[in-house]
Amino acid sequence: MKLFAKLGLAAALALPLVSHAHDVWLLPSSTVLSGTNTWVTFDGAVSNDKFYINHAPLRLDNLVIVAPDGSSVQAENEHRGKLRSTFDLQLAQTGTYRIAVVNDGVFARWKEDGKPKRYFGKAEGLAQAVPAQAQDLEISQSLGRVETFVTSGKPSPIKPVGRGLELVAVTHPNDLYSDEAATFQMTVDGKPAAGLEVTVVPDGSRYRDKVDEMALKTDAQGKFQVKWPQPGMYWLEASLEDQQVTVPKASKRRLSYAGTLEVLRP
Numbered sequence: 001m002k003l004f005a006k007l008g009l010a011a012a013l014a015l016p017l018v019s020h021a022h023d024v025w026l027l028p029s030s031t032v033l034s035g036t037n038t039w040v041t042f043d044g045a046v047s048n049d050k051f052y053i054n055h056a057p058l059r060l061d062n063l064v065i066v067a068p069d070g071s072s073v074q075a076e077n078e079h080r081g082k083l084r085s086t087f088d089l090q091l092a093q094t095g096t097y098r099i100a101v102v103n104d105g106v107f108a109r110w111k112e113d114g115k116p117k118r119y120f121g122k123a124e125g126l127a128q129a130v131p132a133q134a135q136d137l138e139i140s141q142s143l144g145r146v147e148t149f150v151t152s153g154k155p156s157p158i159k160p161v162g163r164g165l166e167l168v169a170v171t172h173p174n175d176l177y178s179d180e181a182a183t184f185q186m187t188v189d190g191k192p193a194a195g196l197e198v199t200v201v202p203d204g205s206r207y208r209d210k211v212d213e214m215a216l217k218t219d220a221q222g223k224f225q226v227k228w229p230q231p232g233m234y235w236l237e238a239s240l241e242d243q244q245v246t247v248p249k250a251s252k253r254r255l256s257y258a259g260t261l262e263v264l265r266p
Helices: 003-007 123-129
Strands: 023-028 038-047 063-066 076-080 085-091 095-112 115-121 135-152 165-169 182-188 197-202 214-217 223-226 232-242 252-263
Touching: 023 095, 023 135, 023 232, 023 252, 038 135, 085 095, 085 135, 095 123, 115 123, 135 165, 165 232, 165 252, 182 232, 214 223
Parallel strands: 135 252
Antiparallel strands: 023 038, 038 085, 063 095, 076 085, 095 115, 095 135, 165 182, 182 223, 197 214, 197 232, 232 252
C-alpha cells in the first residue's frame, strides 16, 4: 500500500515519499496527572511499528494545542531529530488538553515536457508550483489529524473541531480503563461518519507474533465501541475519501485520523 493512500498528507509531509506504508503518531509521557503546573513531554514519529522510533520524525510545523478553556498554548523545547520530534507542554490549567498535528494541503501530479512532476504542500502554493501548460494534471485535497489528549486533575469537556475526520469523545479519552468498554464517535466535518472502518492496535506489536489489531466499524450515528484487552497505550486510525473539495480543480479529498489513547488499570 502506498504511504499517501494510507495516511494522506499528514504522513507525506512528515517524511520523503516512500513506497511502503508507515504509521504516524504522537506519544505523551503521561496522559493523566495531578498537581499544579505539571509537565508532559511528547515524542512524534513515523515508524514501521506503533510507538517504536525507527524511521523518521513527525514534523511539528502544524502543531496545535488547545487548553481546557479553549485557548491556544505554545509547546516548549521543540526539537526535530533524525528519527523523532520532541516537545514539552506545561499544564497550567486544570482539565483536558488536545494536542494535534493538523496537516491541511494538496497533492498534485502532472507531466511537463513528458516528465512526471509532483507537488506536496499548501493550496496557496499550487498556482506557483504547477505551470499553466501542465499536462494530465490531477489534484487531490488532504486533511490529516494526528493527536492525543492529556488531562491535569479532573477531565473536562472536549469541544469538537467540526472539520475533517475527527474523534468525538462519548467516553472521555483520559478516562479509559481495561475493565470498561469505551464508546467514541467519528465525524466528518461535524457530521456522523457512518460505516467507517476504524483500526485499534495495542502497544508492543513489535514484540508479538501478531499485530492484534481490532477492526471495528461505526454505526449509523458514527459511533463504535472498544473493549480493551489490556492496559497500555493504543493507536487508533481511520481514513476515507470523498469529493467534498474546496480547492479549485481538485477532484477528491483524502481524510485521515491517527490518535493515541492510554488505557489504565481498573
